[in-house]
Amino acid sequence: MSGRIITARHGRPNLARDVKITAREYGDWWARYDASGLHPDEEPPAPLVELAAGAKTVLSSTLPRAIETARDVTLGRRKVPADPIFVEAPLPPPPIPFLRLSPGQWGVLSRLFWILGYAPAGVENHWQTWRRVGEIARRLTGLAEEGDVLLCAHGYLNWMIDRRLRREGWRRTGREGGNRYWSWRVYEPACARAPARTAAAAAE
Template sequence: MTGRIITARHGRPDLSRDVTITAREYGEWWARYDESGLHPDERPPESLIALARGAKTVLSSTLPRAIETAAKATGGAREVPADPIYVEAPLPAPPLPDFLKLKPGLWGVVSRAFWILGYAPAGVEHNRETWARVDEIAARLDALSQKGDVLLCAHGYLNWMIDRRLLREGWKRTEREGGNHYWSWRIYEPAGDKRAVGAEVAAE
């Protein structure tokens, strides 16, 4: 029988958001964010630990905060393959003048809006390219679910994009915890027709 797909957002990284910076400085801040692991005080919720314990497959992106999230959720008791296909959707600093200063959280909103509208400097993955990557991710998770529950430890916006694709493909979001905050997770179960196909594959 087809298992469930579970997506989880990483825990809180070890980098302060309590700064006011320019757009250019936000680009530098985001690069440090990608390099940072989890804050030393971070601990996964028991609900996520239980989901990881019951998962046949656990995966993560190649960014430190996702790798450490998977390690903490599994207690370091199993190998967790990391793949760059699961890294966060790009968040390039917008082309705005230095007199405008905001905190990183607000710059994230502005940057995401620019990116959604098509802003992608040279070398940055375009919005449509990320959606193509998400299509491949959804297909991978679907295939892995044929063997049992699969847990992906990844990132906030990417997980939202995966949510859109899974729902479009007939999966049903049955549980969630934490909204879109750190350590949040969502569970997807196959619809009736998809569950039947999974049972046929398992029987072969």
């Protein structure tokens, strides 16, 4: 029987968000976000550590915040392969001059522009990211044939993986933390449903 697929969002990065910046400055801020590791006060939730301990395979994206999350949930006791296929969906700053917003507000606007088709040269567009998510789903499904697999990745990418896995018949059987830092989702294959009652049992 196949194992489960578990996707987890990284912990809180070590970068201030309480600033007002322009779109151009948001591009610089996001680059620093990608380069930053976890805040030194961050600790993984115990249930996520337990899920990692029971996983046959643990993977992460190549961004520092995901690598450090994988290290923390495995308590540093195993080597975790990192692959760029698992990096976050792009957030190119939108072409809006003069406006000053918080990084969180720019993130919402950037995601909206990107979904609507805005992707500067060299930036993966929405359709290309969905194609990448299809490959991620195939890879995770293959690994789950050997046992539970845990992916430490990113918020929006995990949301896209959620849509793909459920479309392909995986059932989301657990969720914790919504889409916040250290949140996770658990999926089981459709064949993991409770066995149907036999005719004899039904007659009892």
